[in-house]
Amino acid sequence: MSGRPRLAFLGLGWIGRHRLEAIHHAGRAGIAMLCDPSTDAVASASALVPAAMTGTTMDDILARADDLDGVVIASPSALHASQSIAALEAGLAVFCQKPLGRNAPETRAVVAAARAADRLLAVDLSYRHTAAMQAIRPLLQQGDLGEIFAVDLTFHNAYGPDKPWFYDARLSGGGCVIDLGVHLVDLALWCLDGQRVTGVTAQLFAGGRPLPHRTGDDAAAVEDFAAVTLTLEKGTVVRLACSWKLPAGRDAVIGAAFYGTGGGAAMRNLGGSFYDFTAERFDGTAAQALASPPDDWGGRAATDWAARLADGAGFDPDCERLVTLAEVLDRIYAGGVDVREQARPGTVD
Template sequence: MGKVKIGIIGTGSISNMHMAGYTRLENVEVVAACDIKEERVKEFAKRYHIPNVFTDYNEMLKMKDLDAVSVTTWNNIHAPASIAALNAGKHVLCEKPLALNAKQAQEMVEASKKSGKLLMVGFCRRFGENAIALKEMIDNGDLGNLYYAKTGCLRRWGNPGGWFSDKKRSGGGPVIDLGVHMIDLIRYLSGKPKAVSVTASTFNSMGMRPEVKGIQKYNSADYSEFNDVEDCATSIIKFDNGMTLFFETSWVQNIKEDSLYLELFGDKAGAKMEPEFELYESRYNYLRNTKPILDPNGSGFEHNFIEETKHFISCITDGTKCINPAEDGLELMKIIDAIYQSAETGHEVIL
């Protein structure tokens, strides 16, 4: 096939990371961009020399010379835009979370099957070299049987506001924004077990704290202080491979500093992937810690997007098996629905 013709739906912050990938690929041409904000999409198209500009994705999807789209909108537009694109015969790379909930995600998976077009979910962290290395070790049995994992992504003061903190448009707070990556990584690394039960608490104790002075935080492009999502959450998730995951996340919490951690424990060894890669094992009955040497840039934000878009295009052009199929996005939405349901009812949710 000739060049793969791409359209971008949603030209806010993260679309620039998709462009960082697409613009590096010789067999790709980004031919269209769409955003409901006319000024923003015009400026984006000018920056990247994109010839066709739209404010309605349904108009963009009428383009015959368009093979695939990136959906990089607010979360509530992921399902309608992806389904419209699939129905119009386009392949879709949709940002995480796949949808607002599992019901929408299921409809997306069905639209992909019906159209025969690829729906890939943007779990970009799977493309980090740290994740690739750890997956290879786990797949080769270096950790033995995995029975426990823990992961967290905690911010002391980091609610981005705007659509992120408006539940109608986001589906929730740090659980659906940050947690989706961390829980996905645990599932992916441990061989994609299915969750069988979820117990969770979410807290709306701190709010957004816009009054905080002295430091800067990342604010959404269309910043507002409306906030009806959780500011913190904790959960125990049990999987059908016998593994239990402890998970916690926050946007606002009285902690010393922000932190990110991910650890998996097997009966042969333990591994920490974040904040730094370490293995805890034993040889000749001596306990020892080892530290694989990895390229420090190989797991960076932009690197992961470059690899993710490269993989998406290779799935389209070479029939490469997609490592981020929409079904994985759906499994995550089931877990996230269960976290919110358990928090609301105060009971364990059996999946």
């Protein structure tokens, strides 16, 4: 389709409401339907778009699929894959919160459904859209930093999620890696031309104690700290550290640093902020500023999807990267074992 797409929103908690407001204010799509099990959440969102239809579940959206062009999904992780597939099979484009699936088989099934339906699918990997990463990626793509041999990724959150399902791997897919680390692993693979991951080592902890790796129907415990090393096909070493509830002395420590034979570059958060980032280019001991706050980046992934949908975009082959990303996470959870053909609990058949 082209023109002004009609969108439904499923899940109107904090992040769903934020993406609703971003798309509404961008003006490239119409907000046609609001759905959430909480009548209070629906009522609050309806104040912004009073003409929108309302409902509570994906079934309500599917019943009105002929009146819609796409759906924005911000429901609990366990529902993402099945809801996305249902929407795509009904002919709706999908913008989904991460993770798209709790494992690679779920993710692969959603991407296959998008391909079969020729519908635009995107996931809210929002850090790609920060001004900081938009400044750094071209340096890497153009070879300005030489051969990249090391990448350091950090995402420590002094808090943990406030909903119980996050702490059950059968519902969430995992802990801090799939919740936070996914953003930074995505950035590394996205910036480095999707290089194949040839090696994975991972140490996962829960409450300060090592957590056994999962390869099948294992315990539902999730990690709150992870130290991961990925080796890429060109020899680049990527180190990831991420956590929930780490006593870091500030709300958050977030960064992605790239080091090459011709220099380095890094994005870092300022003062423990979850939202304010700088980007710098390094040459020996010298640093050059590339980007700094303010930068209202949080809704850009959603508004970009809505704009592409308005322009008539169908299936985007780039979303195949989502499967690769999920495969890497599965290998992390398996402690480095290649589990691309192995499903963790919750596989969509």
